[in-house]
Amino acid sequence: MSFHDMPFRPMPHSPRTLLVNPTITSPSSARFPLSLLHLAAALDRTGESHIIDGNVDRDVVGETLRAMERTHFDAVGISVMGGPQIEPSIAVSKAIRERFPQTPIIWGGYFPTLYADTALAAPYVDYAIRGQGEESLPELIAALGRAEPDFAKIGSLSWKHDGAVVHNPNRRFSLGDSGIVLPYDKLGDPRRYLARTFLGRRTAAHQASIGCRFRCTFCGVAAMFGGTTALPAAARLERDLSYLKYELGADSIQFFDHNFFDREEDMIPLLEVMAKLEMPWWCYARSDALLNLSESSWKLVRKSRLRMAYIGAESPSGQMLKEIRKGTRPDQTLEVAELCRRHGVIPELSFMVAPPENTEEETQHTFEFIRELKRINPASEIIVYIYTPLPESSKHEKDRGKHPGMALLDLNGEPVIFPKTPEEWMEKRWVDYACHADAPWLTDELRRHIHDFVTVLRCRFPTVQDLRSPTWAKRSLSAMAAWRYRQRKYDRPWELNLANRLVRLRMPQVSGL
Structure with missing residues (x-):
């Protein structure tokens, strides 16, 4: 029996919602589950909420069931990313459905936003919220408490009706401010989320x-938000960061913004706040935005102690950058590497190799471009991903049918068929696809060549983010890799692979900060 076959039971006056963040990383890499904290703040205006974070509470299924046995919850909201978080999301959803069949299960986050039909194909998912949920989720919880709920009026909701999936229109998203600091106390001791990183001893995510x-x-962000952005008021940013600094003891900030730097006139008030607090920080940025900053704004950047900016360089091919609508040029990537060097900011540049067309040529071109970047700014950090574009159905409704790319074909020339159920997304090949680690059109030889290049590169230039490996080990590996890098002898670096088993250098594309 599915949830929709259950008899209606009215909610108590104050609805309770359980929010679950399934395990996706190690405890040492756990950061504030910011999406759930924002949802909790919204839900608590009219009801109550409780958070379970699987990155800290490792038995996420057991902890969820125990919480539901102790307290009646009117619904469970599960935040779901693609890749490795799919498996624990399925596990906790199935366990809830089996033990508490009358409790509605709601999926939100990147995965149901990009693959709403796929999420709702599962019998253990009753509703999917696409994009921002701070308004949609409270409205859904309220509707579930009515004898005759009207789900059709809830923006960005996907739901099941008479055996069919219904997708309500997208709602405009906003950066609402409730006037209160996020409810960090719902995480138990929030200080356990402050991590030692290259930024500081107690780095907080924000x-x-x-x-x-x-x-x-x-880009999944473009698919979720359709080319719109919202920046906070300077007063709000100062309030939130002051709480982290003075109440929780954070000494540095890792921004999870989709794109921190935007138009200069909008950034100046925020940079003034950062310059006032002087907390070392890391953020996402674009090369053109940084290049357009005036000298006075760069003075604020330096005073604010920006340590590293993650910049999506993507490709050295101007044609490819146009095709993917990046809006930047290869020469800007080279310029920003030099600009960051002058201002003491480390550029963390990401590249997408092995596109479906001209796969080997574009990959080799990218390798040479990376070498040029390292020549201009040896401190540049390089992240290499496999190019894995979104299926057309996952794009934002504004972009579907526009700028269609070439058909995605596998090695046999057959069209790539994307999974239709969450269980299919659990398969290793699709987890790797979601994590930009593999693609159906890669040959074994090219896959190995990419891996070997990355091995030589990261041994030759170990990341400053690696605080675990001893300095002597990183210097030794760098010396070992020097001749291979200098002579472009990337293939089969057996000695580096052997040494890596002992040293285990950090890989930013896997673990980030």
């Missing part, structure tokens, strides 16, 4: 702006 006004065709 999100200031939401969305991005650019519409890159491969």
Whole structure:
């Protein structure tokens, strides 16, 4: 029996919602579950909420069931990313459905936003909220408490009706401010989320702006927000960061903004706040935004102690950048590497290799471009991903049918068929696809060549983010890799692979900060 076959039972006056963040990383890499904290703040205006974070509470299924046995919850909201978080999301959903069959299960986050039909194909998912949920989720919880709920009026909701999936229109998102600091106390001791990183001894995660006004065709953020962005008021940013600094003891900030730097006139008030607090920080940025900053704004950037900016360089091919609607040029990538060097900011540049067309040529071109970047700014950090574009159905409704790319074909020339159920997304090949680690059109030889290049590169230039490996080990690996890098002898670096088993250098594309 599914949830929709159950008899209606009215909610108590104050509805309770359980919010679950399934396990996706190690405890040492756990950061504030910011999406659930924002949802909790919204839900608590008219009801109550409780958070379970699987990155800290490792038995997320057991902890969820125990919480539901102790307290009646009117619904469970589960935040679901693609890739490795799919498996624990399915596990906790199935366990809830089996033990508490009358409790509605709601999926939100990137996965149901991009793959709403796929999420709702599962019998253990009753509703999916696409994009921002701070308004949609409280409205859904309220509707579930009525004898005759009207789900059709809830923006960005996907739901099941008479055996069919219904997708309500997208709602405009906003950066609402409730006037209160996020309810960190719902996490138990929030200080356990402060991590030792290269930024500081107690780095806190925070999100200031939401969305991005650019519409890159491969980007999940563009698919969620459709080219819109919202920046916080300076007073709000100062209030939130002051709480983290003075109440929780944070000494540095890792921004989870989709794109921190935007138009200069909008950034100056935020940079003034950061310059006032002087907390070392890391953020996402664009090369053109940084290049357009005036010298006075760069003075604020330096005073604010920006240590590293993650910049999506993507490709050295101007044609490819146009096709994916990136809006930047290869020469800007080279310029920003030099600009960051002059201002003491480390550029963390990400590249997408092995596109479906001209796969080997574009990959080799990217490798040479990376070498040029390292020549201009040896401190540049390089992240290499496999190019794995979104299926057409996952794009934002504004972009579907526009700028269609070439058909995605596998090695046999057959069309790539994307999974239709969450269980299919659990398969290793699709987890790797979601994590930009593999693609159906890669040959074994090219896959190995990419891996070997990355091995030589990260041994030759170990990341400053690696605090675990001893300095002597990193210097030794760098010396070992020097001749291979100098002579472009990337293939089969057996000695580096052997040494890596002992040293285990950090890989930012896997673990980030």
